[in-house]
Amino acid sequence: MWTVQYDEFGAPEVLHLGEAETPSTPAGQIRVRVRAAGVSPVDGALRSGRTPMSAQLVLPHIPGVDAAGVVDEVGAGVDGVAVGDEVFGLVDIAKLGGASAEFALLPMWARKPAAMTWPQAGAAGTSVETATRALDLLDLKPGMTLLVDGAAGGVGSVVVQLAAARGVSVVGTARPGNHDFVARLGATPVAYGPGLPDRIARLVPTRVDRALDVAGAGSLAELVGLTGDPGAVVTLADFGASEHGVRLTMGAIAGEPDGRDGLEAAAELFEQGRFEVPVEAVFPFAAAADAHAALEGGSRRGKLVLGDEL
Template sequence: MRALHFAEYGPPSVLRVAEVPEPHAGPGEIRIAVRASGVTPSDAAVRSGRFRDFMPLALPHILGVDAAGIVDEVGAGVTDVGQGAEVFGMVDLARLGGANAEYAVLAAWTAKPAALSWTEAGGAAANVETATRVLDRLGVTNGTTLLIEGAAGGVGTVAVQLAVARGATVIGTASVGNHEFLASLGARPTTYGPGLDTRVPAGVDAVFDCAGKGSLPDLVKLVGSADRVVTVADLNAAASGVHLSRSAGPGADPQALHGLAVAAGLAEQGRFTVPVAGVFALDDAVEAHRLSETGHARGKIVLMS
């Protein structure tokens, strides 16, 4: 099968599409013929070698953690889905990849709703899992006022919608050009940067940092406690006493993975979509990674297999 991989750490130019052996579903897993798969900031971190000291990989390594497609192989013990079903989901994150390919093995999945295109579904699962995990940790529910730093990106756009669906009031930071877009998702937009405390009304209950741009000290000051701030993007979180949330993989947090089914249900109700920043062929993945590394993609970047 054809797959996107790299044989040495480095910039996007190290990426190659090559023929590799097909994977097969193990116990509790399914294999899909991939229609679309996502590109996440973590893919760039893996490719560049940022994680190699504590998460060494056997190279060459196939990238991608979420995908959508048609089930063509079912592992032992799987009873909720069969061959031919349309699904979206995630790989076992312990592998740090495998989805940017013609075939991918998923460890967590749910039925693809008709309301989501293949492009949207292909980029949904990782951001839904991440957003759900953090919203749960922060206890976001009806009546919560939540500030999302970097709300126009892939995780941010999903977090806005899931938080609004819980009944939260959401304030989202973004560049001025993204304010109308954020408002369409249900957020109250404002600009990021110095002086945020003068632009945000009093009474913010929690902060979700999706940007990782060094604003944690200001965000902690704004909400009054480091315990009420969670980041998924700032590796220096400990210096501010803030929790850096990372997925331990499918199965480790059933409540977070339940978010896949919740998002699918909201999509069927017309209350959830996956904003797509760019769609690329697998052969154009270098350009997809370059876009990801700008930090200015509005929504998810998707590869079509």
């Protein structure tokens, strides 16, 4: 099969097209012929070699943890999905990749709504799973106010919508140029950075009930101050969380329950017109290096995707 892969750690240019054995399908998984694959911050960190997790990779490595495609083979013990079905999902996170190739194995998936484009579907898996897991941990109730720090990115843009769908009032931080985007997703936008508590106090007359740190930009002390309770704050990206008494969630890779139920639920919300999958840009698979370079550019409006159509 064709692959996007790298044979050494380094800058985005180490990515190139290659060949690998088509994987056979283990029990409990499905194999898809890939139509689109998300590009996530973890893919860039692994490729660069700057995260300790890079040491777990066997090179050459096929990056990408999200894929959407057409089911090509169904593993033993799998019910409710058939060859030819269109699905989106996540690879086995312990493998830290495998999505950006002709075929990918998915242990976690949901049916792709007919109106969802392939790039949207390729972008959805990790963002929806992570958002669902984080929102479940926050034990949100309708009417609560949730502050999302980092609301415009791949995960944050999904968190905002799924929280709003739970009847929660959402305030989301973003750079000013992204405020219209965050507002369209259903949150009250506010600038991130110094002075956040004062800006929030002007926007939210009562206390913020819960806060989710998506960005890992060092705001945990402020988020704890705003909620008044470290137990009301969860982070996805701040490895100093325990110093603040805050929970860092890493999902299945840390042996935690995953948010797989959220995939089917998000597909249903999409069909009801209550959820979209924001895609910032789509790159051909052959231009994976350009996608990784864009990833390192910082500002986001949703997700970067490898695929061939918008």
